[in-house]
Amino acid sequence: MTKIPAIVKQHESELLAEWIARQSAIAGPHGRTRPEPELRAECRTFLNLFQQAAQTGNVSDIGTSDWKPVRDFLQEASTQRARQGYSPVETAMFIFSLKHPLFQCLRQEFQGDGDGLADEIWTGTLLLDQLGLYTTEVYQKSREEVIARQQQEMIELSTPVIQLWHGILALPLIGTLDSNRTQVIMETLLQRIVDTGSAIAIIDITGVPTVDTMVAQHLMKTVAAARLMGADCMISGIRPQIAQTMVHLGVALGDVTTKASLADAFANALQKKRLAVSEARA
Amino acid sequence: MAPRTEQELKLVSSEDVVLVRQAVRQRAADLGFSLVNQTKLVTAASELARNAVLHGGGGYARIETVSRNGRSGIRVTFEDRGPGIADIEQAMKDGFTTGGGLGLGLGGAKRLSDEFEIESRVGEGTRICVVRWR
Amino acid sequence: MDTIPILKLGDFLLVTIQVDMHDRLAMRLQDDLTERIVQVKARGVLIDISALEMVDSFIGRMLANIALMARVLDAETVVVGMRPAVAITLVELGLSLKGVRTALNVDQGMDLLRQLGIRG
Numbered sequence: 001m002t003k004i005p006a007i008v009k010q011h012e013s014e015l016l017a018e019w020i021a022r023q024s025a026i027a028g029p030h031g032r033t034r035p036e037p038e039l040r041a042e043c044r045t046f047l048n049l050f051q052q053a054a055q056t057g058n059v060s061d062i063g064t065s066d067w068k069p070v071r072d073f074l075q076e077a078s079t080q081r082a083r084q085g086y087s088p089v090e091t092a093m094f095i096f097s098l099k100h101p102l103f104q105c106l107r108q109e110f111q112g113d114g115d116g117l118a119d120e121i122w123t124g125t126l127l128l129d130q131l132g133l134y135t136t137e138v139y140q141k142s143r144e145e146v147i148a149r150q151q152q153e154m155i156e157l158s159t160p161v162i163q164l165w166h167g168i169l170a171l172p173l174i175g176t177l178d179s180n181r182t183q184v185i186m187e188t189l190l191q192r193i194v195d196t197g198s199a200i201a202i203i204d205i206t207g208v209p210t211v212d213t214m215v216a217q218h219l220m221k222t223v224a225a226a227r228l229m230g231a232d233c234m235i236s237g238i239r240p241q242i243a244q245t246m247v248h249l250g251v252a253l254g255d256v257t258t259k260a261s262l263a264d265a266f267a268n269a270l271q272k273k274r275l276a277v278s279e280a281r282a
Numbered sequence: 283m284a285p286r287t288e289q290e291l292k293l294v295s296s297e298d299v300v301l302v303r304q305a306v307r308q309r310a311a312d313l314g315f316s317l318v319n320q321t322k323l324v325t326a327a328s329e330l331a332r333n334a335v336l337h338g339g340g341g342y343a344r345i346e347t348v349s350r351n352g353r354s355g356i357r358v359t360f361e362d363r364g365p366g367i368a369d370i371e372q373a374m375k376d377g378f379t380t381g382g383g384l385g386l387g388l389g390g391a392k393r394l395s396d397e398f399e400i401e402s403r404v405g406e407g408t409r410i411c412v413v414r415w416r
Numbered sequence: 417m418d419t420i421p422i423l424k425l426g427d428f429l430l431v432t433i434q435v436d437m438h439d440r441l442a443m444r445l446q447d448d449l450t451e452r453i454v455q456v457k458a459r460g461v462l463i464d465i466s467a468l469e470m471v472d473s474f475i476g477r478m479l480a481n482i483a484l485m486a487r488v489l490d491a492e493t494v495v496v497g498m499r500p501a502v503a504i505t506l507v508e509l510g511l512s513l514k515g516v517r518t519a520l521n522v523d524q525g526m527d528l529l530r531q532l533g534i535r536g
Contacts (some may be wrong), residue, residue: 044487050419172454183318187318187501187504190503190504191498191500193500194499194500194520195522196522197521197524198520199519199520199524203478209468221504221507221508224507225500225503225504225506225507227462227499227509227518228498228503228513228518229500229518229520230495230496230498230517230518230520230524230525231520274475288526296438296439296440297438299438299439300437300438301435303436303470304436307469315500318500318501318504318505320501321469321470321501321504321505322504322505322508324469324470325470325471325505325509326474328472328474329472329473330440332472332474349457387472387473387529389510390473390509390510390511393508393509394505394508394509395494
C-alpha cells in the first residue's frame, strides 16, 4: 500500500510552494505567466483530489471511477489552457512539474530505505505519467473541437444568403467549392428559403472558378430539394468555361432557369412575381 | 448517463416501425448527428423496418453505436426469418425511379447510408445492416 | 384508433399532420380525406407537413395517391411546409413526388390554389 497519499497530505504546503514555483518559471503564451492566485487555487484543488483518489488504494489505473473527479478537473483545466493558447507541453507541465517536488518529499520520508524509495518513486512516476498523458489527450481533443467549430463558422460567414426583395433570395458563391462547404451552403440556403418564405432563390456562381461533377451534382440536388419544398432556383453567372465543362461532364441542367448575370436573374424573378420597376414621380 | 450501446426492438406491427424510427432518431440526436444525417438514417431505417414487417413476416431491429478512427456512427441491423430474397440485385433496383410500384426500398436505403450489407437466403430469411457516420 | 383532423376552410380542406404516422394511420388519412372531399365538394386540399421530421417512400406514396384521387374528384392538392432535411433526403432517396404540387407554407399554398382558378 503506497504512502504517497499520506505524504501528499502531510507535506502539502511544501509541495504546493515548490510546484507553483516550477510552473511560474515556465513562460506561457506570449511570454506571460499564469496569474499566481489562479494557479495556487488550481494546484491546491488538484492536490486534494489527487490525494483522495490515491487513498482509495488504486494507483495503477486512472481510468476507474475512483479517479473520475481528478479526470474531470484535468478536463476543465486542460480545456481552459487550450482556449487560452497554451501549448500542449505547457499544459502537460502542470502535471509533470509536480514530479520533482513529490520525489523530494519521498526522499525525505524514505531516508535509509533505498528499496522502499525506489518502489514509491516508480509508483509515483507511473501515476503522474498517466495523468500527464491524459491532460495532453484532453488538450488535443479540445483543440480539434475549436478548429472544427472555426471551420464551420468560416463556411457560414463566407456564404451569406441575401434577400433581394420580398420572396427573392440570392446566394453569391465565391471561391472554390469543396464537397463539405457546398453541402453546408446548400443546407443554409434551403433553411433561409423556409425562414423567409421566399419562393425564388438565385444561386450566382460568377465567383466560382471551376465547377466539377461533384459540385454540379450538389447544385442540382439543391435545386431539386428546393423544388420539392415549393420554391424555385435559378442559376446565374455561368461563364463560358464553366458551361463547357458542364457539357463535357454531361451534367444535365434539366429545366433549371439559367441566366448570364445576377441582374438578369433578378429581372426574371421580378417578372415571375409580376412585379415591375418604374420611375418615381418627381 | 452513457447511452446503452446495443438496443433491440421487435418488428411485428406498423407501430413498431414508428418506435424504431424514434429510437434511431434519439440515438442519432444524442450522438450529435447533423439534422440532415439524422433524417437520412431515420428514413433508411423506416424503409428497412417496414420491409421486415411487410415482406419478412416480422423480425427485429438492433441499434448500436459504433466507432472507427475516432469517428462515431450508428449501425442498425434488421433481421427477419421470412421468405428471403431470391434475386438481390434485382431487388436493389426496384424502387421509386421505376414507377414506384411496391419497390422494396432497398436501393433507396442504400443510397441514404454510408455502409450497406445484405444477406438473404430463400426460405430462411434476410439480414440487412446499415451504418451512418456522424 | 386515432385520426388526423381535417379542417374545412371554405372550398378548401386543410390537413395538418402533426404526429409520426404509422402506416395504418396514413391509410386511414387517405380514406378519410377522399370521403371528405366528396362530402363537402372541396375544390382544393392543403396538406401541411411542416411538423413531419421524415417522409419515407410510404408517406411519399400516400401524398402522391391523395393528389391523384383528389384530381379524379376535381380537386387540386398542395403539400406545404416540407422541411429542408426532408427535401434533401427525398432527393437522395430518388423520390420525386411527381404530380404533387408544393408550396412553402399554407398562405402560399392557398395563393397557388387561387392561381389555379380555385376560389377559397
